[in-house]
Amino acid sequence: MSRPRTRLLVSVSTPAEALLAAEAGADLIDAKDPSAGPLGALTPETVTGIVSAVRANASFADRLVTAVIGDHRDADAALVAADRIAATGVDMVKVGLYPELDRPALVAALGRRLAGRTRLVAVLLADHGLDLSLVVRIADAGFAGVMIDTMGKGDGLLTITGLDTLAGFIGHARSHGLMTGLAGSLKVADIDRLVPLGPDLIGFRGGLCEGGDRTRPLDPERVRAAAAGLGALVATAASTGAAATSRHAAE
């Protein structure tokens, strides 16, 4: 059976940006305040506004809304923030597992508290190496997914993590039943290298903003280019699959 295609996640900071991103082809609308840090949170009111804006438009019925809880290095603060964001009605709540935290304990606590109420997505920060032993704990705690992002928004995920490591991460997480995602100062041109690894989603902010600056507004042309890039790879994969099927049928 073929896997679902890789979907495009775009981080937005206002309801207007959410609609712009959805209109331009984003599959997942990710509520985030880029000026407040790598995983900076918006207020619950703004997140609710984003959820309402997307859900009010029938042509965006297939889009999911996700939100981050903020850059917390304190487990109690992270739990409170996760509760608040889950209450906004987003489809998924993304939680950064910063190295300063007791990550296994936080993952277990989040799972107990929220896994029955929302889909939790753990975010591993690649800057200081990836601890893949967390993946099994994330799965056991009832999370829906795990993704990689970066803390330092510099030259991007691909300058600090090799494709082999990313492929290993995706295979490992998938073997534990988790949805997988890749992000971290990605550029539209990175799509060609990342999609063949088979992540369920790839996430962008800075690379789709005016001037490549994540604190500036989204550039609809860049969002369209990313959506088109993903679409083209899907079409190629589908025609390669169809050709293989007809070759097989002719043999």
Ligand SMILES: O=C[C@H](O)COP(=O)(O)O
């Ligand atoms: O979750 C996706 C992120 O918002 C990525 O942000 P970035 O592309 O600026 O690193």
